[in-house]
Amino acid sequence: MPKRWVSLLFIALCLFGYAASSQGAATTSNLTVNTTVAARASLVLASATINFPDSDPTTVPSIGATENAVNVTARVRTGSASTATLQVLAGGDLTSGSNAITIDNVTWTATGAGFTGGTMNKTTPQAAGSWTGPGVYAGTFSYFLANSWNYATGNYSATITYTLTAP
Amino acid sequence: MKRMQILLAAACAATLVFAGSALAAGDTGTVTLSASVAAKAALTLSGNTAPNFDLSTVDNGTAVTATGATTVAAKVRTGATQNPTLTVQAGGDFVNSTYAGNDIPASDVTWAATGNLIAGILSKAAPVTVNGAWTGSNTYTGDMTWTLANNSNYSTGTYSNILVTYTLTAP
Numbered sequence: 001m002p003k004r005w006v007s008l009l010f011i012a013l014c015l016f017g018y019a020a021s022s023q024g025a026a027t028t029s030n031l032t033v034n035t036t037v038a039a040r041a042s043l044v045l046a047s048a049t050i051n052f053p054d055s056d057p058t059t060v061p062s063i064g065a066t067e068n069a070v071n072v073t074a075r076v077r078t079g080s081a082s083t084a085t086l087q088v089l090a091g092g093d094l095t096s097g098s099n100a101i102t103i104d105n106v107t108w109t110a111t112g113a114g115f116t117g118g119t120m121n122k123t124t125p126q127a128a129g130s131w132t133g134p135g136v137y138a139g140t141f142s143y144f145l146a147n148s149w150n151y152a153t154g155n156y157s158a159t160i161t162y163t164l165t166a167p
Numbered sequence: 168m169k170r171m172q173i174l175l176a177a178a179c180a181a182t183l184v185f186a187g188s189a190l191a192a193g194d195t196g197t198v199t200l201s202a203s204v205a206a207k208a209a210l211t212l213s214g215n216t217a218p219n220f221d222l223s224t225v226d227n228g229t230a231v232t233a234t235g236a237t238t239v240a241a242k243v244r245t246g247a248t249q250n251p252t253l254t255v256q257a258g259g260d261f262v263n264s265t266y267a268g269n270d271i272p273a274s275d276v277t278w279a280a281t282g283n284l285i286a287g288i289l290s291k292a293a294p295v296t297v298n299g300a301w302t303g304s305n306t307y308t309g310d311m312t313w314t315l316a317n318n319s320n321y322s323t324g325t326y327s328n329i330l331v332t333y334t335l336t337a338p
Contacts, residue, residue, distance in 0.1 A: 039192040052202040057244070058209055063202075077192070094202055099247050106200060145202055149209075150304050152247040156202040165193045 040077035041084065041166040045141075046070050052145040062144045069111065069140035077134045078166040086115075086129030086164045090122040094145075096154030103158055105146040112139020120160060128162065207244040208251065208337040214238035220315040227319040236310035239284060239297070244304045245337040251301045254294035255287075258330035265324030273329055275316040282309025294334060 047067045055063045076084040094101040109117040114131040131137050215235030225231050243251040257273035276289040280297070284307075287295045301307055 041192040041194040043194040043196045045196045045198060048197070049199045049201060052200070054203040054205040056207060056209075058242070094200060096204070101202065101204075143200070149207070149242045149244050149306055151204045151244060152304050153204050153206050153245055153249075156200075156204065158200045160198050160200060162196040162198070163193060164195070165191065167191050 037077065039079075039082075039166045040075070041164045042073075042075040043086070043162055043164040044073045044075075045162065046072065050143050052143075055147055057147040057149045057151075061147050063147050065143040065145075068142040070142070072112075072115070072139055072141055074114075074129060074131070074137045074164050075135075076131060076137065076164070076166045080133045082133065082167045084129075084131050084164065084166045085127065086162060087125035088118075088120070088128045088160055088162050089125040090120045091159040091161065092122050094156035094158045096152070096156040099152040099154050099156075101145075101151055101156055105148075106158075107144050107146070109142045109144070110139055111142075112137065115139035115141070117141075125163065129164075204244065206246075206249075206337040207242075208335045209242040210253070210333055210335040211240040211242075212237055212333065213240070214310070218313040220313075220317075222315075222317055222321070225317060227317060227321055229317055231315050231317050233313040233315075236281075236312040238310050239282075239308060239333075241283075241298070241307040241335050242305075243301070243307065243335065243337045247303045249303065249338045251298065251307070251338065252296065252334075252336045253284075253298040253301075253307070254334050254336075255289065255297055256294040256332050256334070257289050257291040258332065259291050259327075261326040261329055263322060263324040263326055266322050269322035269324060271315070271321060271326060275318065276329070277314050277316070278311040279314070280309055280311055283307035284309030284311060289329075289331065297333075 047070045050065045050067055052063045052065055074086055078084050090103040093103045103120045103122050106120040114137050115129045116127055118126045118128065120126065129137065214237050215233065216237060218233030218237065220231045220233055222231055241253050245251055260273050261271035263269040273289045273291045278286055280286045283299050283301065284297050285299050287297060289295065298307065
Protein backbone atom coordinates (compact mmCIF):
# COMPACT_ATOMS: atom_id res chain seq x y z
CA MET A 1 0.00 0.00 0.00
CA PRO A 2 1.36 3.42 -0.88
CA LYS A 3 2.35 5.60 1.99
CA ARG A 4 -0.25 8.20 1.09
CA TRP A 5 -3.12 5.76 1.48
CA VAL A 6 -1.84 4.76 4.85
CA SER A 7 -1.94 8.34 6.03
CA LEU A 8 -5.47 8.85 4.74
CA LEU A 9 -6.70 5.72 6.48
CA PHE A 10 -5.17 6.88 9.76
CA ILE A 11 -6.89 10.23 9.52
CA ALA A 12 -10.22 8.59 8.72
CA LEU A 13 -10.01 6.32 11.74
CA CYS A 14 -9.21 9.25 14.01
CA LEU A 15 -12.17 11.21 12.77
CA PHE A 16 -14.47 8.20 13.24
CA GLY A 17 -13.23 7.72 16.73
CA TYR A 18 -13.77 11.31 17.66
CA ALA A 19 -17.25 11.23 16.22
CA ALA A 20 -18.11 8.13 18.17
CA SER A 21 -16.80 9.47 21.46
CA SER A 22 -18.42 12.82 21.24
CA GLN A 23 -21.84 11.39 20.47
CA GLY A 24 -22.27 9.77 24.11
CA ALA A 25 -24.18 6.61 25.12
CA ALA A 26 -26.13 5.15 28.15
CA THR A 27 -27.54 1.83 29.06
CA THR A 28 -29.51 0.46 32.04
CA SER A 29 -29.86 -2.94 33.55
CA ASN A 30 -32.07 -4.13 36.35
CA LEU A 31 -30.73 -6.13 39.28
CA THR A 32 -33.21 -7.93 41.48
CA VAL A 33 -32.04 -8.12 45.07
CA ASN A 34 -33.55 -10.92 47.09
CA THR A 35 -33.23 -11.65 50.76
CA THR A 36 -34.48 -14.55 52.79
CA VAL A 37 -35.18 -13.85 56.44
CA ALA A 38 -35.63 -17.23 57.97
CA ALA A 39 -36.64 -18.05 61.49
CA ARG A 40 -33.77 -18.14 63.93
CA ALA A 41 -33.47 -18.95 67.61
CA SER A 42 -30.54 -18.57 69.94
CA LEU A 43 -30.58 -19.34 73.63
CA VAL A 44 -27.83 -18.31 76.00
CA LEU A 45 -27.78 -19.33 79.66
CA ALA A 46 -25.09 -17.65 81.72
CA SER A 47 -24.36 -20.78 83.72
CA ALA A 48 -24.25 -24.39 82.55
CA THR A 49 -24.24 -25.73 86.10
CA ILE A 50 -26.58 -25.05 89.00
CA ASN A 51 -25.43 -26.05 92.47
CA PHE A 52 -27.54 -26.45 95.56
CA PRO A 53 -25.30 -26.38 98.64
CA ASP A 54 -25.88 -28.57 101.66
CA SER A 55 -28.16 -26.84 104.14
CA ASP A 56 -30.01 -27.59 107.34
CA PRO A 57 -33.60 -28.48 106.45
CA THR A 58 -34.94 -26.83 109.57
CA THR A 59 -33.31 -23.47 109.08
CA VAL A 60 -33.20 -23.53 105.25
CA PRO A 61 -36.34 -25.24 103.99
CA SER A 62 -35.71 -23.97 100.47
CA ILE A 63 -32.15 -23.97 99.13
CA GLY A 64 -31.29 -21.30 96.62
CA ALA A 65 -28.70 -22.20 94.01
CA THR A 66 -25.34 -20.56 94.47
CA GLU A 67 -25.53 -19.24 90.91
CA ASN A 68 -28.82 -17.40 91.40
CA ALA A 69 -29.89 -15.34 89.57
CA VAL A 70 -28.81 -16.82 86.23
CA ASN A 71 -28.99 -14.53 83.24
CA VAL A 72 -30.80 -15.93 80.22
CA THR A 73 -31.09 -14.41 76.78
CA ALA A 74 -33.42 -15.67 74.08
CA ARG A 75 -32.82 -14.23 70.62
CA VAL A 76 -35.71 -14.93 68.35
CA ARG A 77 -36.35 -14.18 64.70
CA THR A 78 -39.84 -15.17 63.72
CA GLY A 79 -43.01 -13.78 62.23
CA SER A 80 -44.32 -10.59 63.77
CA ALA A 81 -47.42 -12.41 64.97
CA SER A 82 -45.74 -15.71 65.71
CA THR A 83 -45.15 -16.91 69.22
CA ALA A 84 -41.76 -18.18 70.25
CA THR A 85 -41.62 -20.49 73.23
CA LEU A 86 -39.03 -21.58 75.74
CA GLN A 87 -39.55 -24.89 77.48
CA VAL A 88 -37.54 -26.90 79.96
CA LEU A 89 -37.55 -30.64 80.50
CA ALA A 90 -35.60 -32.56 83.12
CA GLY A 91 -33.78 -35.67 81.99
CA GLY A 92 -34.69 -37.38 85.25
CA ASP A 93 -34.63 -37.01 88.99
CA LEU A 94 -31.65 -35.82 90.97
CA THR A 95 -29.76 -39.03 91.60
CA SER A 96 -26.83 -40.15 93.70
CA GLY A 97 -26.17 -43.78 93.11
CA SER A 98 -29.38 -45.58 93.92
CA ASN A 99 -30.78 -42.64 95.85
CA ALA A 100 -33.01 -40.06 94.26
CA ILE A 101 -34.55 -36.71 94.98
CA THR A 102 -37.56 -36.29 92.74
CA ILE A 103 -37.07 -33.49 90.28
CA ASP A 104 -40.33 -31.81 91.22
CA ASN A 105 -38.52 -30.61 94.33
CA VAL A 106 -36.71 -28.17 92.04
CA THR A 107 -38.51 -24.97 91.21
CA TRP A 108 -37.48 -21.75 89.59
CA THR A 109 -38.59 -18.16 89.54
CA ALA A 110 -38.13 -15.80 86.67
CA THR A 111 -37.67 -12.13 85.97
CA GLY A 112 -37.93 -10.39 82.62
CA ALA A 113 -40.84 -9.93 80.27
CA GLY A 114 -42.13 -13.20 78.92
CA PHE A 115 -40.13 -15.44 81.24
CA THR A 116 -42.09 -17.60 83.65
CA GLY A 117 -41.30 -19.62 86.75
CA GLY A 118 -42.38 -23.16 87.39
CA THR A 119 -41.66 -26.62 88.72
CA MET A 120 -39.28 -29.05 87.04
CA ASN A 121 -40.80 -32.09 85.41
CA LYS A 122 -39.12 -35.10 83.87
CA THR A 123 -42.03 -36.21 81.68
CA THR A 124 -43.69 -33.07 80.37
CA PRO A 125 -41.83 -29.97 79.14
CA GLN A 126 -42.61 -26.98 81.27
CA ALA A 127 -43.13 -23.47 79.95
CA ALA A 128 -40.29 -21.11 80.82
CA GLY A 129 -40.97 -18.27 78.39
CA SER A 130 -43.18 -17.04 75.61
CA TRP A 131 -42.90 -14.05 73.28
CA THR A 132 -44.73 -12.70 70.26
CA GLY A 133 -42.64 -11.55 67.34
CA PRO A 134 -38.93 -11.24 66.85
CA GLY A 135 -36.64 -9.74 69.44
CA VAL A 136 -33.96 -10.21 72.03
CA TYR A 137 -35.50 -11.18 75.32
CA ALA A 138 -33.42 -11.04 78.46
CA GLY A 139 -34.29 -12.22 81.94
CA THR A 140 -33.10 -14.29 84.87
CA PHE A 141 -33.89 -17.65 86.35
CA SER A 142 -33.42 -18.45 90.03
CA TYR A 143 -33.46 -22.08 91.08
CA PHE A 144 -34.53 -23.58 94.40
CA LEU A 145 -34.46 -27.05 95.91
CA ALA A 146 -37.01 -27.99 98.57
CA ASN A 147 -34.94 -29.20 101.50
CA SER A 148 -35.88 -32.24 103.56
CA TRP A 149 -34.66 -34.33 106.44
CA ASN A 150 -35.68 -37.38 104.43
CA TYR A 151 -33.01 -36.96 101.75
CA ALA A 152 -30.26 -39.53 101.88
CA THR A 153 -26.78 -38.10 101.99
CA GLY A 154 -24.86 -37.90 98.74
CA ASN A 155 -23.93 -35.76 95.78
CA TYR A 156 -26.85 -35.60 93.42
CA SER A 157 -27.07 -34.49 89.82
CA ALA A 158 -29.59 -34.16 87.03
CA THR A 159 -29.69 -32.64 83.59
CA ILE A 160 -32.30 -30.24 82.33
CA THR A 161 -32.70 -29.14 78.73
CA TYR A 162 -34.10 -25.84 77.56
CA THR A 163 -35.64 -25.69 74.10
CA LEU A 164 -36.26 -22.36 72.43
CA THR A 165 -38.54 -22.60 69.40
CA ALA A 166 -39.18 -19.88 66.83
CA PRO A 167 -42.01 -20.89 64.48
CA MET B 168 -26.19 -19.95 27.14
CA LYS B 169 -27.84 -23.24 27.87
CA ARG B 170 -25.25 -24.00 30.51
CA MET B 171 -25.99 -20.63 32.13
CA GLN B 172 -29.69 -21.43 32.28
CA ILE B 173 -29.03 -24.72 33.96
CA LEU B 174 -26.87 -23.07 36.59
CA LEU B 175 -29.49 -20.43 37.23
CA ALA B 176 -32.20 -23.04 37.61
CA ALA B 177 -30.08 -24.98 40.03
CA ALA B 178 -29.45 -21.86 42.10
CA CYS B 179 -33.16 -21.07 42.28
CA ALA B 180 -33.99 -24.60 43.31
CA ALA B 181 -31.39 -24.48 46.05
CA THR B 182 -32.80 -21.20 47.31
CA LEU B 183 -36.29 -22.61 47.46
CA VAL B 184 -35.14 -25.64 49.40
CA PHE B 185 -33.26 -23.43 51.86
CA ALA B 186 -36.22 -21.15 52.40
CA GLY B 187 -38.51 -24.09 52.96
CA SER B 188 -36.28 -25.68 55.59
CA ALA B 189 -35.88 -22.47 57.55
CA LEU B 190 -39.52 -21.79 58.31
CA ALA B 191 -39.01 -22.73 61.95
CA ALA B 192 -35.93 -22.64 64.10
CA GLY B 193 -34.89 -23.82 67.49
CA ASP B 194 -32.04 -23.82 69.92
CA THR B 195 -31.38 -25.87 73.01
CA GLY B 196 -29.34 -25.39 76.14
CA THR B 197 -28.40 -27.98 78.71
CA VAL B 198 -27.91 -27.25 82.39
CA THR B 199 -26.58 -29.64 84.99
CA LEU B 200 -28.19 -29.47 88.41
CA SER B 201 -26.10 -30.58 91.37
CA ALA B 202 -27.09 -30.91 94.99
CA SER B 203 -24.94 -31.74 97.96
CA VAL B 204 -26.71 -33.48 100.83
CA ALA B 205 -24.60 -34.02 103.95
CA ALA B 206 -25.37 -35.84 107.16
CA LYS B 207 -27.30 -33.87 109.75
CA ALA B 208 -28.97 -34.50 113.07
CA ALA B 209 -31.40 -32.47 115.12
CA LEU B 210 -32.94 -33.55 118.41
CA THR B 211 -35.97 -32.01 120.03
CA LEU B 212 -37.24 -32.86 123.49
CA SER B 213 -40.68 -31.74 124.55
CA GLY B 214 -43.42 -32.67 126.94
CA ASN B 215 -42.02 -33.34 130.39
CA THR B 216 -38.36 -32.40 130.04
CA ALA B 217 -37.78 -32.35 133.81
CA PRO B 218 -39.39 -35.49 135.18
CA ASN B 219 -39.75 -35.49 138.92
CA PHE B 220 -40.05 -38.44 141.27
CA ASP B 221 -42.06 -37.54 144.35
CA LEU B 222 -41.46 -40.17 146.99
CA SER B 223 -43.01 -38.18 149.80
CA THR B 224 -46.25 -40.12 149.80
CA VAL B 225 -45.02 -43.47 148.59
CA ASP B 226 -43.61 -46.25 150.69
CA ASN B 227 -40.23 -47.63 149.88
CA GLY B 228 -40.37 -50.56 147.55
CA THR B 229 -43.01 -49.08 145.30
CA ALA B 230 -41.70 -47.73 142.04
CA VAL B 231 -42.61 -44.18 141.19
CA THR B 232 -43.34 -43.05 137.69
CA ALA B 233 -42.90 -39.42 136.80
CA THR B 234 -45.99 -37.67 135.56
CA GLY B 235 -45.87 -36.96 131.87
CA ALA B 236 -43.63 -38.43 129.24
CA THR B 237 -40.64 -36.91 127.55
CA THR B 238 -41.36 -36.69 123.85
CA VAL B 239 -38.39 -37.21 121.56
CA ALA B 240 -38.16 -36.12 117.93
CA ALA B 241 -34.91 -37.12 116.24
CA LYS B 242 -34.46 -35.71 112.77
CA VAL B 243 -31.70 -37.49 110.94
CA ARG B 244 -30.23 -37.13 107.49
CA THR B 245 -27.84 -39.91 106.66
CA GLY B 246 -27.08 -42.56 104.07
CA ALA B 247 -29.92 -44.76 102.94
CA THR B 248 -28.38 -47.81 104.59
CA GLN B 249 -26.81 -46.06 107.55
CA ASN B 250 -27.99 -46.53 111.11
CA PRO B 251 -28.46 -43.41 113.22
CA THR B 252 -28.15 -43.79 116.97
CA LEU B 253 -29.66 -42.09 119.97
CA THR B 254 -28.25 -42.64 123.43
CA VAL B 255 -28.74 -41.25 126.90
CA GLN B 256 -26.23 -41.08 129.70
CA ALA B 257 -26.59 -39.85 133.25
CA GLY B 258 -24.20 -37.22 134.49
CA GLY B 259 -24.13 -38.88 137.91
CA ASP B 260 -26.31 -40.31 140.64
CA PHE B 261 -28.94 -38.64 142.80
CA VAL B 262 -26.58 -37.31 145.45
CA ASN B 263 -27.96 -37.08 149.00
CA SER B 264 -26.70 -33.79 150.38
CA THR B 265 -28.34 -34.38 153.75
CA TYR B 266 -26.88 -37.76 154.54
CA ALA B 267 -23.66 -38.35 152.73
CA GLY B 268 -23.14 -41.80 151.32
CA ASN B 269 -26.83 -42.40 150.77
CA ASP B 270 -27.00 -41.61 147.10
CA ILE B 271 -29.51 -43.19 144.76
CA PRO B 272 -27.75 -44.66 141.76
CA ALA B 273 -28.76 -43.47 138.32
CA SER B 274 -29.28 -47.09 137.36
CA ASP B 275 -32.41 -47.10 139.55
CA VAL B 276 -34.02 -44.99 136.87
CA THR B 277 -35.63 -46.77 133.95
CA TRP B 278 -37.78 -45.65 131.11
CA ALA B 279 -40.56 -47.15 129.06
CA ALA B 280 -40.70 -46.20 125.41
CA THR B 281 -43.15 -45.82 122.56
CA GLY B 282 -42.82 -45.17 118.87
CA ASN B 283 -39.34 -45.51 117.43
CA LEU B 284 -37.68 -45.75 120.83
CA ILE B 285 -36.78 -48.66 123.04
CA ALA B 286 -36.91 -48.96 126.82
CA GLY B 287 -33.80 -49.04 128.95
CA ILE B 288 -31.99 -48.47 132.21
CA LEU B 289 -30.17 -45.24 132.87
CA SER B 290 -26.42 -45.40 133.43
CA LYS B 291 -23.76 -42.92 134.41
CA ALA B 292 -21.01 -45.23 133.25
CA ALA B 293 -21.87 -45.60 129.59
CA PRO B 294 -24.35 -44.33 127.02
CA VAL B 295 -27.48 -46.44 126.75
CA THR B 296 -29.21 -46.97 123.43
CA VAL B 297 -32.61 -45.40 122.97
CA ASN B 298 -33.06 -45.80 119.23
CA GLY B 299 -34.86 -48.76 117.78
CA ALA B 300 -33.99 -50.17 114.41
CA TRP B 301 -33.28 -46.92 112.66
CA THR B 302 -32.07 -46.97 109.08
CA GLY B 303 -31.68 -44.02 106.77
CA SER B 304 -32.94 -40.48 106.84
CA ASN B 305 -36.11 -39.85 108.75
CA THR B 306 -37.73 -38.16 111.69
CA TYR B 307 -37.86 -40.71 114.46
CA THR B 308 -40.22 -40.03 117.34
CA GLY B 309 -41.39 -41.57 120.56
CA ASP B 310 -42.15 -41.00 124.22
CA MET B 311 -40.04 -41.89 127.23
CA THR B 312 -41.79 -42.37 130.53
CA TRP B 313 -39.43 -42.35 133.51
CA THR B 314 -39.64 -44.54 136.58
CA LEU B 315 -37.56 -44.63 139.78
CA ALA B 316 -37.26 -47.99 141.47
CA ASN B 317 -37.76 -46.54 144.99
CA ASN B 318 -35.91 -49.30 146.70
CA SER B 319 -36.41 -50.02 150.35
CA ASN B 320 -32.96 -48.78 151.34
CA TYR B 321 -33.51 -45.19 150.18
CA SER B 322 -32.66 -42.68 152.82
CA THR B 323 -34.50 -39.49 153.42
CA GLY B 324 -32.77 -36.30 152.46
CA THR B 325 -32.39 -33.77 149.76
CA TYR B 326 -31.09 -35.14 146.50
CA SER B 327 -29.43 -33.46 143.61
CA ASN B 328 -30.81 -33.69 140.10
CA ILE B 329 -29.43 -36.00 137.48
CA LEU B 330 -28.54 -34.40 134.23
CA VAL B 331 -29.28 -36.77 131.38
CA THR B 332 -27.47 -36.16 128.12
CA TYR B 333 -28.98 -37.26 124.83
CA THR B 334 -26.67 -37.88 121.90
CA LEU B 335 -28.07 -38.28 118.41
CA THR B 336 -25.63 -39.41 115.78
CA ALA B 337 -26.09 -39.46 112.01
CA PRO B 338 -23.26 -41.44 110.42
